[in-house]
Amino acid sequence: MLSRRVLLGSMAAGAVLSPADQLIGKPRMGGRIRVAGIVASTADTLDPAKGGNSSDYMRLFLLYSGLTQFDGALRAQPGLAEAIETDDNIVWTIRLRRGVQFHNGKSLTADDVVYSLMRHKDPAVGSKVKAVAEQFAGARRVGPLEVELRLNGPNPDIPIILAQAQFVIVENGRRDFSVANGTGPFILKAFAPGIRTIVRRNPNYWKPGKPYLDEIELIAIPDELSRVNALLSGDVQMVIAVSPGSVKRVKASSSHMIMETKSGLYTDLVMRQDHPVTGNPDFVLGMKHLLDRDLIKRALFRGYATIANDQPISPLDPYFNPEIPQRAFDPEKARFYLKRSGLLGTRLPVYVSPAATLSVDMGSILQEHAAQIGLKLAVNRVPSDGYWSTHWMRHPLTFGNINQRPTTDLMFSLFFQSKATENEAGWKNPKFDKMLIEARQTGDVALRKAIYGEMQWMIHRTGGVGIPVFISLLDGYDRRIRGLQPVPLGGLMGYTFGEHVWLDA
Amino acid sequence: MSGVSPVSPWRGPAKLVAKRTGLALVTLALVSAVIFTISGLLPGDAAQELLGQGATPEQIAALRQEMGLDRPALVRYFEWLASIVAGDPGQSLVANKPVAEIISERLPNTLILAGLTTLFSVPIAFLVGIWSAITRGRAADRALNVMTLAMVALPEFLVATIAVLIFSVKLLWLPSITIVPQDLTLWEFLRAYAMPVLVLGVGVIAQLGRMIRAAIIAELDRPYVEMARLKGVSQSRLIFRHVLPNAVGPIVNAMALSLSYLFGGAIIVETIFSYPGLASLMVNAVTSRDMPLLQACAMIFCAAYLLLVLIADTVAILANPRLRQG
Numbered sequence: 001m002l003s004r005r006v007l008l009g010s011m012a013a014g015a016v017l018s019p020a021d022q023l024i025g026k027p028r029m030g031g032r033i034r035v036a037g038i039v040a041s042t043a044d045t046l047d048p049a050k051g052g053n054s055s056d057y058m059r060l061f062l063l064y065s066g067l068t069q070f071d072g073a074l075r076a077q078p079g080l081a082e083a084i085e086t087d088d089n090i091v092w093t094i095r096l097r098r099g100v101q102f103h104n105g106k107s108l109t110a111d112d113v114v115y116s117l118m119r120h121k122d123p124a125v126g127s128k129v130k131a132v133a134e135q136f137a138g139a140r141r142v143g144p145l146e147v148e149l150r151l152n153g154p155n156p157d158i159p160i161i162l163a164q165a166q167f168v169i170v171e172n173g174r175r176d177f178s179v180a181n182g183t184g185p186f187i188l189k190a191f192a193p194g195i196r197t198i199v200r201r202n203p204n205y206w207k208p209g210k211p212y213l214d215e216i217e218l219i220a221i222p223d224e225l226s227r228v229n230a231l232l233s234g235d236v237q238m239v240i241a242v243s244p245g246s247v248k249r250v251k252a253s254s255s256h257m258i259m260e261t262k263s264g265l266y267t268d269l270v271m272r273q274d275h276p277v278t279g280n281p282d283f284v285l286g287m288k289h290l291l292d293r294d295l296i297k298r299a300l301f302r303g304y305a306t307i308a309n310d311q312p313i314s315p316l317d318p319y320f321n322p323e324i325p326q327r328a329f330d331p332e333k334a335r336f337y338l339k340r341s342g343l344l345g346t347r348l349p350v351y352v353s354p355a356a357t358l359s360v361d362m363g364s365i366l367q368e369h370a371a372q373i374g375l376k377l378a379v380n381r382v383p384s385d386g387y388w389s390t391h392w393m394r395h396p397l398t399f400g401n402i403n404q405r406p407t408t409d410l411m412f413s414l415f416f417q418s419k420a421t422e423n424e425a426g427w428k429n430p431k432f433d434k435m436l437i438e439a440r441q442t443g444d445v446a447l448r449k450a451i452y453g454e455m456q457w458m459i460h461r462t463g464g465v466g467i468p469v470f471i472s473l474l475d476g477y478d479r480r481i482r483g484l485q486p487v488p489l490g491g492l493m494g495y496t497f498g499e500h501v502w503l504d505a
Numbered sequence: 506m507s508g509v510s511p512v513s514p515w516r517g518p519a520k521l522v523a524k525r526t527g528l529a530l531v532t533l534a535l536v537s538a539v540i541f542t543i544s545g546l547l548p549g550d551a552a553q554e555l556l557g558q559g560a561t562p563e564q565i566a567a568l569r570q571e572m573g574l575d576r577p578a579l580v581r582y583f584e585w586l587a588s589i590v591a592g593d594p595g596q597s598l599v600a601n602k603p604v605a606e607i608i609s610e611r612l613p614n615t616l617i618l619a620g621l622t623t624l625f626s627v628p629i630a631f632l633v634g635i636w637s638a639i640t641r642g643r644a645a646d647r648a649l650n651v652m653t654l655a656m657v658a659l660p661e662f663l664v665a666t667i668a669v670l671i672f673s674v675k676l677l678w679l680p681s682i683t684i685v686p687q688d689l690t691l692w693e694f695l696r697a698y699a700m701p702v703l704v705l706g707v708g709v710i711a712q713l714g715r716m717i718r719a720a721i722i723a724e725l726d727r728p729y730v731e732m733a734r735l736k737g738v739s740q741s742r743l744i745f746r747h748v749l750p751n752a753v754g755p756i757v758n759a760m761a762l763s764l765s766y767l768f769g770g771a772i773i774v775e776t777i778f779s780y781p782g783l784a785s786l787m788v789n790a791v792t793s794r795d796m797p798l799l800q801a802c803a804m805i806f807c808a809a810y811l812l813l814v815l816i817a818d819t820v821a822i823l824a825n826p827r828l829r830q831g
Contacts, residue, residue: 036682036779041789042600042607042798123567192610193600194789195781196684221682221779225666230779233673233681385792389549421561 027483031503032215033237035492036227040220044193047177048168049120049127054240055220057165057495062199062216063103064168064182065206067094067113068159070494072487074316074406076159080108080169080183080206084162089154089443096145100206102171103180103187110141115172117149129166154441156448157407164406165495185211185499195219205499212483212502228476231256237478237503240491244302250476260304261473261486264314264404264411267357269350269366269466270424275396277348282341284464288327289334290369291468300358300365305469311459312402312411313452314470316488319408321453324460335373347376350397355387357471359399393424400424400465406489408452412436416459425464432458480504518822525818529811533804537589540803541582544796550574551598551794572598585800594801599793604801607786612805615782618705618774619767621698626706626713627760633710634717635744641722649714656711665704665777672700683778701778705771709763716759720752727751754821761817768813769806 037055044059045051051060067081083095100108119125120133127133137150149158161167171181180188183206186199197218201211219236221227228246230236232253242250242258250256271278271287278284288310297305306315309327313320338344352363363379370377382391392398402424405411414420417436418428432455439451459465473491477484483501487494552568569575588595594604637649673681679699689697724730725748733747749756772784783802790799 041793042597042602042786042795043793194786195610219682219684219779223776223779226669226682226777226779229669229674229681233669233677235673235680235682235684386548389553 025482025504027209027212027502028504029212029502030214031212032217033213033478033481033501033503034217034219034235035238035497036219036221036230036236036240038220038222038227038241040194040222042194044191044197045177046180046188046191048116048166048170049125049129050177051165052128054490054495055218057490058218058240058492058498059197060165060168061184061496062186062197062218062498063180063184063188064170065100065184066163066165066168068163069496070160070163070406070487070489072485074160074318074488076163079163080113081162084159086158089156089158089441090151092149092151092158093142094147094149096147097206098145100183101204102183103202104171106171106181108169108183109144109172110147111172112169113147114139114141115174116169117147117167119170120166127166129164132161154443155409156440156443157409160406161410186216189215199498207499211499213498216498231476231478234478237481238492238497238501239476242474242476244300244304244474246476247302247304247474255479257477257479259475259477259484259486261475261488261491262306262314262316263470263473263488263490264312264316265357265402265471265473266308266312266314266467266469267359267362267399267401267471268424268468269362270393270398270400271464271466272393272396272426273428273464274426277343277346278396278464280341280343281462282337283343284462284466286334286337286341286375287366288466289330289337290366290373291466292329292365292369293468294329295365296362296468300361301469301471304472304474306472308467308470309460310463310465310467311456312415312465312467313408313456314404314488316404317408319449319452321456323453324457327460329369331369331373334369338373338375344374345376347378348397349378349380349395350399351380351382351391351395352399353382353384353387353391355384356392356399356401359401362468363399393422393426404489409436409440412452412455416455416463427459427462427464429458429462518819521822522815522819525815529815533808533811536807537586537800537804538582540800540807541578541585544799544803545578547791547794549794551796554599554792554794585797589801589804594804595797597795597798599790599795599798604797607798608783608801608805611781611783611786614780615768615771615784618698618701618771618780618782619764621702622705622709622767623764625702626709626763629706630710630713631717633714635721637714637718638721638725639740639744641725653711653714656707657715659707661704661708661773662777664707665700665774668700668704669777681778683780701771701774701780704777705767705774709767713759713763717752717756720755720759721748723755724748724752750824753824757817757820758814761813765806765810765813768809 037058039053039055045056046059046063048060048064051057066079068076069079071077080097080100081094082097084092086092094113096108096110096113102108117136117139120127120129121136135151135153135155137152139147139149142148169183174181185202185205187202189200190196190198198215200215201213205211221230224243224246227239228242228249231239231250247258250258269287269291271284273279293307297303297307307326309324311324350363350366352359354360360381367377367379392400402415405414413436415422415424416427416432417423418430418433435451435455439448442448475491480503481501482504484497485493487496493500550569552565552572552574585595597604597607600607633649633653637646640646669681672679679696683697683701730743730748733743769784771782772788774780775782775785783805787799787802790802
């Protein structure tokens with residue numbers, strides 16, 4: 001048995017300035033900025049459980065705080081929880097920060113945390129993270145500022161899971177989410193779903209001295225060109241998701257900058273393993289050798305990408321296995337494998353869509369290379385609307401688009417475990433499934449790293465997905481905005497920019 | 506027109522207008538069936554869209570039942586029709602709010618944009634049309650012709666993009682997105698709307714200007730114009746007293762078409778300027794498969810179109826003595 005481990009110490013708390021912080025100077029108070037996201041619809045929400053897109057996450061992180069927060073290396077840092085401790089990765093003790101207040105003046109207590117965590121299991125709430133919350137066997141109040149969270153099975157990643165936007169803390173018993181009462185850096189001033197969210201500074205925020213801005217207005221401009229134009233014309237001061245093609249325009253402006261956030265996001269070629277053609281192991285290997293990763297990185301992403309190796313764990317992940325040799329673009333090898341599969345000369349449709357980032361262009365490049373070795377691919381371009389429900393994973397060859405999840409365990413269990421509904425390729429490997437459980441149960445970090453490393457090998461060798469590159473996230477901002485730093489889980493500091501940025505005069 | 510006495514000379518037109526109104530209502534009923542059928546043909550439904558990529562079949566089935574999507578289409582159609590007729594378009598499946606409330610937030614925006622564009626472009630269209638007609642075949646007419654043709658041919662997204670690049674990004678004169686905050690000063694209000702109105706106006710002015718020109722020229726060739734000219738009627742009196750009243754039928758029809766376009770077809774302008782109007786709301790409803798909202802929007806657009814055409818017909822009937830006889 002392991003000794004009791006303290007996963008989060010209170011030592012790391014507080015505003016410790018990193019060298020980068022010191023370089024950009026002392027934060028200035030005041031000012032108002034307008035920020036443009038990508039999505040706005042009537043489904044915009046103030047209910048953390050219902051948050052489902054980048055705009056929702058930004059809104060939630062402005063208004064609420066989580067028990068933990070991500071840092072730039074994807075580790076969990078203390079948030080409302082001062083410390084989280086466990087002996088066995090099953091029973092977790094969460095100690096809360098003292099003196100935290102909700103926007104309506106009520107003090108944060110253990111009851112709020114119990115309610116906030118357990119409401120995700122209630123089917124009537126309709127939580128987006130219900131599946132994740134199913135592992136919570138129960139939560140109970142131990143003291144006014146202490147909660148015990150008991151899991152159904154061991155999971156060492158709880159501090160990281162609790163940092164996600166949906167797990168931010170709401171007040172005990174809260175059902176009405178037409179208003180937002182959180183403990184976050186900003187207080188809701190106006191909210192019109194599909195149009196705008198305006199928040200003002202929370203003077204009682206639990207991080208001393210923060211936030212810096214007086215007011216933030218969050219809008220959405222779905223059209224990328226319009227979004228970049230709005231930034232350049234000064235109508236907004238920050239935009240999320242600039243396309244690689246627009247970077248030059250933004251950089252050409254003397255008053256605007258681009259922040260690149262390397263991430264684990266990828267667009268992948270999905271080869272269904274339950275289909276006689278695409279399920280052939282030689283076919284899969286052949287196709288993986290046909291991916292021209294360098295060209296995709298250079299031409300499609302203008303260099304704003306990291307070469308990937310047909311497995312989903314990016315070099316940013318602490319469990320990334322660097323020992324797997326890089327698979328390169330090799331038409332000769334591809335021809336060899338495809339010939340051995342006996343499938344050269346067959347005609348195969350591949351489905352691409354603007355819904356899966358740049359899959360249309362990737363499909364065309366693939367088609368070109370395939371034609372040169374005698375494999376006929378017919379590229380079927382289908383509209384974004386309805387792509388995920390009607391095409392993705394439903395034909396032998398499609399493209400997927402997977403956002404990085406905060407833990408290795410989540411990446412594997414959501415997309416590669418045999419029974420997972422989003423196991424894109426329908427790849428079944430009982431040994432892989434067993435190792436996934438094993439890794440969850442061990443308290444030994446080195447052993448877990450070894451298991452995860454082997455699992456990456458398995459996907460790299462036989463998995464039904466070809467992952468050419470990990471895509472960098474690009475955000476544009478006004479040069480006067482300071483304090484931005486990449487957090488790999490999403491644009492604009494993993495959607496948490498609000499409390500970190502200030503406006504220089 | 507219903508309160509007119511039976512002996513009135515308006516009896517003929519009243520009957521005609523009543524007939525047109527009846528026809529419009531029948532059309533609307535047919536359209537409702539088409540809207541319902543077509544929206545049902547879209548792949549996926551609100552339950553799938555709401556639960557996202559990772560939903561299990563059981564979750565989807567449960568939500569479908571909760572939303573009532575598992576009942577037969579015919580039952581759902583008549584229930585929906587009954588509530589629409591009663592003036593309640595139902596509850597949004599996605600936003601958890603009454604559809605009426607969502608639409609009432611957006612409708613004023615659409616009306617303001619359409620209204621401003623009309624105010625801006627109709628007078629200009631008349632100027633262009635009339636000037637072009639009276640200088641027919643001469644240099645001014647040809648120049649206007651080339652201009653209006655070019656304006657009709659230019660796609661809206663191109664005009665909008667170029668306008669944004671010039672006026673917002675390069676010159677920094679006008680905002681590139683149209684944000685409608687409360688309590689704007691008149692100057693701010695005009696600045697905010699300048700770009701979308703300009704872009705929408707380009708198409709409307711060109712279309713309407715050409716129609717007005719054609720309508721006036723058709724009248725100018727008529728014998729009574731020659732007669733009036735011979736009697737020494739001045740040019741302006743000829744146009745405004747004699748020609749325009751006779752050309753009013755085709756002109757109001759063209760106006761009705763342009764205005765109904767402003768109402769529902771402003772989607773490109775709404776997208777580029779991020780303007781929260783009805784058209785983008787409807788596109789939103791399509792992508793989230795929010796059928797009650799989608800159907801309500803479609804019905805509103807259709808009703809507005811029919812209403813405008815009906816008004817145009819009525820004006821044409823009243824302006825034309827021959828039609829007036831019924």
